[in-house]
Amino acid sequence: xxxxxxxxxxxxxxxxxxxxxxxxxxxxxxxxxxxxxxxxxxxxxxxxxxxxxxxxxxxxxxxxxxxxxxxxxxxxxxxxxxxxxxxxxxxxxxxxxxxxxxxxxxxxxxxxxxxxxxxxxxxxxxxxxxxxxxxxxxxxxxxxxxxxxxxxxxxxxxxxxxxxxxxxxxxxxxxxxxxxxxxxxxxxxxxxxxxxxxxxxxxxxxxxxxxxxxxxxxxxxxxxxxxxxxxxxxxxxxxxxxxxxxxxxxxxxxxxxxxxxxxxxxxxxxxxxxxxxxxxxxxxxxxxxxxxxxxxxxxxxxxxxxxxxxxxxxxxxxxxxxxxxxxxxxxxxxxxxxxxxxxxxxxxxxxxxxxxxxxxxxxxx
Amino acid sequence: xxxxxxxxxxxxxxxxxxxxxxxxxxxxxxxxxxxxxxxxxxxxxxxxxxxxxxxxxxxxxxxxxxxxxxxxxxxxxxxxxxxxxxxxxxxxxxxxxxxxxxxxxxxxxxxxxxxxxxxxxxxxxxxxxxxxxxxxxxxxxxxxxxxxxxxxxxxxxxxxxxxxxxxxxxxxxxxxxxxxxxxxxxxxxxxxxxxxxxxxxxxxxxxxxxxxxxxxxxxxxxxxxxxxxxxxxxxxxxxxxxxxxxxxxxxxxxxxxxxxxxxxxxxxxxxxxxxxxxxxxxxxxxxxxxxxxxxxxxxxxxxxxxxxxxxxxxxxxxxxxxxx
Numbered sequence: 029x030x031x032x033x034x035x036x037x038x039x040x041x042x043x044x045x046x047x048x049x050x051x052x053x054x055x056x057x058x059x060x061x062x063x064x065x066x067x068x069x070x071x072x073x074x075x076x077x078x079x080x081x082x083x084x085x086x087x088x089x090x091x092x093x094x095x096x097x098x099x100x101x102x103x104x105x106x107x108x109x110x111x112x113x114x115x116x117x118x119x120x121x122x123x124x125x126x127x128x129x130x131x132x133x134x135x136x137x138x139x140x141x142x143x144x145x146x147x148x149x150x151x152x153x154x155x156x157x158x159x160x161x162x163x164x165x166x167x168x169x170x171x172x173x174x175x176x177x178x179x180x181x182x183x184x185x186x187x188x189x190x191x192x193x194x195x196x197x198x199x200x201x202x203x204x205x206x207x208x209x210x211x212x213x214x215x216x217x218x219x220x221x222x223x224x225x226x227x228x229x230x231x232x233x234x235x236x237x238x239x240x241x242x243x244x245x246x247x248x249x250x251x252x253x254x255x256x257x258x259x260x261x262x263x264x265x266x267x268x269x270x271x272x273x274x275x276x277x278x279x280x281x282x283x284x285x286x287x288x289x290x291x292x293x294x295x296x297x298x299x300x301x302x303x304x305x306x307x308x309x310x311x312x313x314x315x316x317x318x319x320x321x322x323x324x325x326x327x328x329x330x331x332x333x334x335x336x337x338x339x340x341x342x343x344x345x346x347x348x349x350x351x352x353x354x355x356x357x358x359x360x361x362x363x364x365x366x367x368x369x370x371x372x373x374x375x376x377x378x379x380x381x382x383x384x385x386x387x388x389x390x391x392x393x
Numbered sequence: 394x395x396x397x398x399x400x401x402x403x404x405x406x407x408x409x410x411x412x413x414x415x416x417x418x419x420x421x422x423x424x425x426x427x428x429x430x431x432x433x434x435x436x437x438x439x440x441x442x443x444x445x446x447x448x449x450x451x452x453x454x455x456x457x458x459x460x461x462x463x464x465x466x467x468x469x470x471x472x473x474x475x476x477x478x479x480x481x482x483x484x485x486x487x488x489x490x491x492x493x494x495x496x497x498x499x500x501x502x503x504x505x506x507x508x509x510x511x512x513x514x515x516x517x518x519x520x521x522x523x524x525x526x527x528x529x530x531x532x533x534x535x536x537x538x539x540x541x542x543x544x545x546x547x548x549x550x551x552x553x554x555x556x557x558x559x560x561x562x563x564x565x566x567x568x569x570x571x572x573x574x575x576x577x578x579x580x581x582x583x584x585x586x587x588x589x590x591x592x593x594x595x596x597x598x599x600x601x602x603x604x605x606x607x608x609x610x611x612x613x614x615x616x617x618x619x620x621x622x623x624x625x626x627x628x629x630x631x632x633x634x635x636x637x638x639x640x641x642x643x644x645x646x647x648x649x650x651x652x653x654x655x656x657x658x659x660x661x662x663x664x665x666x667x668x669x670x671x672x673x674x675x676x677x678x679x680x681x682x683x684x685x686x687x688x689x690x691x692x693x694x695x696x697x698x699x700x701x702x703x704x705x706x707x708x709x710x711x712x713x714x715x716x717x
Contacts, residue, residue: 106617134620143618150611154711155633164629165619200710216619 051122052079053256054224058116061102068326072098074280080224080256087259087267089303090277093322096260100226104137139169139220146229148209152201158212159197165219184215188245207238214245227259231266243270264307268292276300279323279333281350286360292385296362298338301378340376400703407699414691419468423461428678472688478681482674487685490670498655498666500572501581505588506647513593514639517600521608522627540594545657548587555583566663584662592650599642603635637709644701652690
C-alpha cells in the first residue's frame with residue numbers, strides 16, 4: 029500500500045485548515061478516555077499518541093479489553109458522554125476535533141471520517157432495507173434527491189461486490205450473509221468519500237475465506253480512494269497482511285509502535301513477543317495464550333501495566349508511571365525500561381522469534 | 394405472495410374462531426332453562442291451567458320444539474345475517490340498540506385510541522432517552538399512577554373535583570349536543586382523560602423497555618457514525634423497531650380497557666354507550682340484547698386479535714410468511 033500523497037490531496041475539501049504534506053491526516057496526542065462506573069473511574073485509554081497518514085493503514089493490536097475499540101471510537105467522539113469523558117487532542121487535517129461542536133462533528137462523521145464495526149449482523153437496523161440505510165447516509169450529508177441517492181447507493185453496492193445490486197437494494201439486512209453485510213457497511217462508509225476509515229475488527233465475526241475477501245476489498249478501495257485506515261484487530265495474521273504501521277496496546281497504554289516489518293522482525297516489547305508466541309504458524313509455542321490477566325482498569329498498577337505478566341519484570345518495573353516511549357530504531361518506539369539507560373536490552377530480545385519471523389513477513393508481502 | 398397468503402389464512406382462522414364462539418354460545422343457551430317458559434308454566438299453574446300444556450305451547454311459540462340442529466342452523470343464520478332478535482326492554486331490534494350504543498361509545502373511544510397511540514409510545518421513548526433521570530421518574534410515576542388506579546374510581550374523583558367543586562366540566566352527559574362541537578369535546582374531556590391515563594401505563598412501560606434496548610443497539614452506533622442526529626436516530630432507528638412488540642401491547646391494552654373499563658366509565662359519566670346498553674340489558678334480564686352485546690364484544694376481540702397478529706407480522710420484516 030503505497031502512500032499516495034498526491035491522490036489524497038485532491039480529495040481534501042477547500043475549507044480545510046491546513047493541507048500541507050507534513051501535517052498527518054490524523055494526529056492523536058494524549059488521548060485519554062475514561063468512564064464513570066460504580067467501581068470508580070475506569071480509564072480505558074490512557075494518554076496515548078499516534079498518527080495516521082493518507083493512504084496508510086495503521087493497525088492497533090492487543091487482546092480484548094486493552095482499549096483498542098474505545099481509542100477508535102474516541103476519535104469522532106462516538107463514545108457516549110457521559111458516562112465517558114474524552115481528553116487530549118485529536119487533530120484531523122490539522123483541525124482539533126475536540127474543539128468542534130456536536131453538530132460540526134456530525135458533519136464529519138460518516139462523511140470525512142467513516143466507521144465500520146465488528147459485528148455486521150447487528151450493525152444495521154433490521155427494520156429498514158439496506159437501500160434505505162445507505163440512502164439515509166447519503167442524504168444526511170448531501171442535499172440530493174431520493175433518486176440520485178438511490179443511484180449512488182446502487183453504484184456503491186456494486187463497487188463493494190454485491191451481485192445484482194439494483195435488485196438487492198430493497199432487501200432487508202437479514203436477507204444477506206455476514207460477509208455481504210460487511211460489504212454493505214463498507215459501501216455505507218464510502219458515501220462521503222472518506223479521508224479516514226476507522227475499522228473496528230471488521231473481519232472478526234466472519235469466516236476466514238470471507239475475511240480474506242473483505243481485506244482485499246479494503247485494500248483495493250484504499251488504493252482507489254487514497255484514504256487512511258485505522259484498523260483495530262487482535263489478529264496478528266491480519267496485521268501482517270494489511271498493516272503499514274502497527275500500534276500494540278495493552279491496558280489502555282501503547283506498549284510498542286513500529287513499521288510492520290520492523291515489528292515482526294524485531295518485536296521489542298515482551299508483550300508484543302508474547303502476542304506473537306500465541307501464533308503457532310509464526311514459531312509460537314504459547315498455545316494457551318498469555319498467562320495471567322489484564323490489570324483492573326479502575327485501579328491500574330504502578331509502573332509498567334504488563335509487569336505482572338512479564339517474565340523479565342524486575343522491581344523497577346513496578347514503580348512510577350508506564351515507562352516512556354523509547355525510540356530504539358527510526359520510528360520504532362517501545363515502552364519498556366530495558367531499553368532505557370542503565371539496562372541491558374538484550375535480556376528482553378527474543379532471538380528465536382526474530383529468526384522465525386524475518387523471512388515469514390517478507391513472504392507475506 | 395407470501396404476505397397475501399398469510400393474511401388470507403389468518404383471516405380465515407379468525408372467521409373460524411368466531412364461528413366456534415357462536416356455536417358455544419348457542420349450546421350454552423340451549424342448555425340453560427328459558428325464563429319465559431318457566432314463567433309461562435308458573436302462570437298457567439296459578440291460573441288453574443295445565444303447566445305442561447302451557448310449556449308445550451310456549452315452546453312451540455318460540456320454535457323450541459324443533460330438533461336441535463334445525464334450531465342451530467336458524468341461530469347461526471340469524472347471527473351472520475345480523476338478525477339478532479328483539480330487545481324486549483328497549484322495544485327495538487337488538488342491532489338498532491347496539492348501533493345507538495356504538496354511536497356514543499365511538500365518540501370517546503376514537504379520540505382515546507388516537508391519543509393512546511400517540512402519547513404512550515412517545516412518553517416511553519422519552520423516558521428511555523432520559524433513563525433514571527427525574528424526567529424518567531416523573532413520566533414513569535405518571536404512567537404507573539394511571540395504570541394502578543381503577544378507572545372508574547379515578548373518574549369519580551375527577552368528577553367530584555373538576556365537576557362538582559370547581560365546576561370546570563359538566564357532570565351530566567348531554568346527548569343533544571352535536572358530535573363535532575366544542576361542547577361535546579368539553580364534556581368528553583374527563584372520560585377520555587381517564588381512559589388515556591389508564592391505557593398509556595402499559596403502553597409506556599413496554600415502549601420504555603423496548604426502546605431502552607434498541608437505543609443501545611449496535612445499529613444506533615452505526616447511525617451515529619453515519620452522522621445521524623440524536624433526534625432522527627430516536628425517531629427512526631429506535632421508534633421503528635420498538636413499534637413491533639409495542640403494536641401487540643397497544644391492541645391488547647385497548648381491547649382490555651374497551652371491553653372492561655369503558656363500561657364502568659360510561660356508568661360513572663352517564664354516557665349512553667355500548668357499555669351502558671349492556672349493563673341495562675343485564676339488569677333487566679333482556680336476554681336477546683345481552684346475547685347481542687356479548688357477541689359484539691367477542692367479534693371485536695377476535696378482530697382485534699387479528700389486527701394485532703397482522704400488524705406484528707407486517708411490521709417485522711424478519712418474519713417469514715412462508716413458514717406459517
